[in-house]
Amino acid sequence: MSIDLSGVALERSERLVLRDITLTIEERRVGIIGANGSGKSSFARLLNGLVLPSEGKVTVDGLDTRRDTKAVRRKVGFVFQNPDNQIVYPTVGEDIVFGLKNRGYSKAEIAAKVEAILSRLELSALKDRLAHELSGGERQMVALAGVLVLKPDWLVLDEPTTLLDLRNAKRIMSHIERLDQRAIMITHDLKRLEDFDRVLVIDEGRILCDDRPAAAIAAYERLVG
Numbered sequence: 614m615s616i617d618l619s620g621v622a623l624e625r626s627e628r629l630v631l632r633d634i635t636l637t638i639e640e641r642r643v644g645i646i647g648a649n650g651s652g653k654s655s656f657a658r659l660l661n662g663l664v665l666p667s668e669g670k671v672t673v674d675g676l677d678t679r680r681d682t683k684a685v686r687r688k689v690g691f692v693f694q695n696p697d698n699q700i701v702y703p704t705v706g707e708d709i710v711f712g713l714k715n716r717g718y719s720k721a722e723i724a725a726k727v728e729a730i731l732s733r734l735e736l737s738a739l740k741d742r743l744a745h746e747l748s749g750g751e752r753q754m755v756a757l758a759g760v761l762v763l764k765p766d767w768l769v770l771d772e773p774t775t776l777l778d779l780r781n782a783k784r785i786m787s788h789i790e791r792l793d794q795r796a797i798m799i800t801h802d803l804k805r806l807e808d809f810d811r812v813l814v815i816d817e818g819r820i821l822c823d824d825r826p827a828a829a830i831a832a833y834e835r836l837v838g
């Protein structure tokens with residue numbers, strides 16, 4: 614299993630936001646760090662075809678994000694920085710059901726899956742609540758549940774703990790650590806990356822450093838002085 618980027622550049626509104634990116638991701642846990650506006654979210658969005666490269670090619674387990682966009686989207690679950698980009702249905706339960714529809718499950722199977730994920734993330738009490746009435750952190754947890762319930766082969770997480778208190782951030786991180794799936798996570802919280810397999814540092818749209826966590830974090834710290 615791998616995600617491959619070859620000769621990738623990305624232009625957005627006539628600005629080059631990523632360039633010269635060729636790399637293969639095979640590791641279980643990969644972190645992405647870098648300054649605000651360096652291109653981390655844009656990089657993450659390339660991985661599931663949310664944006665397509667202006668030059669070069671991105672493939673996920675051999676599927677091209679340009680040609681096989683639908684299949685890639687199923688393979689790569691994306692958790693947005695802002696949960697409001699993700700939650701579409703009024704109640705928490707309905708929202709999580711939404712993603713499971715059109716996947717060939719019976720009603721009973723869907724109900725069981727929703728119960729299971731809410732219980733695993735200790736969110737069962739929120740099931741019938743209106744999503745827009747939840748706190749930011751609660752919404753972030755619900756958005757994560759909505760992606761995890763689909764069991765994608767890959768997870769791309771754009772700062773998944775920014776809105777969470779210490780207890781929930783720990784709970785989410787320990788949940789992510791235990792997942793079988795491969796995960797690629799953007800974060801500004803460098804301590805969370807210590808046990809990762811690999812960390813990419815993005816600077817001004819380029820991969821400045823691609824290394825084990827300690828070396829990559831040191832490179833990032835040198836960069837920001």
Ligand SMILES: Nc1ncnc2c1ncn2[C@@H]1O[C@H](COP(=O)(O)OP(=O)(O)OP(=O)(O)O)[C@@H](O)[C@H]1O
Pocket residue numbers: 625626628630647648649650651652653654655656
């Ligand atoms: N749709 C867009 N149109 C034009 N420019 C964009 C668009 N999306 C992102 N950019 C620009 O691309 C650059 C990289 O943005 P990106 O969101 O990828 O950065 P980031 O590293 O994730 O930042 P942050 O840490 O602040 O979330 C920024 O200069 C941003 O203004």
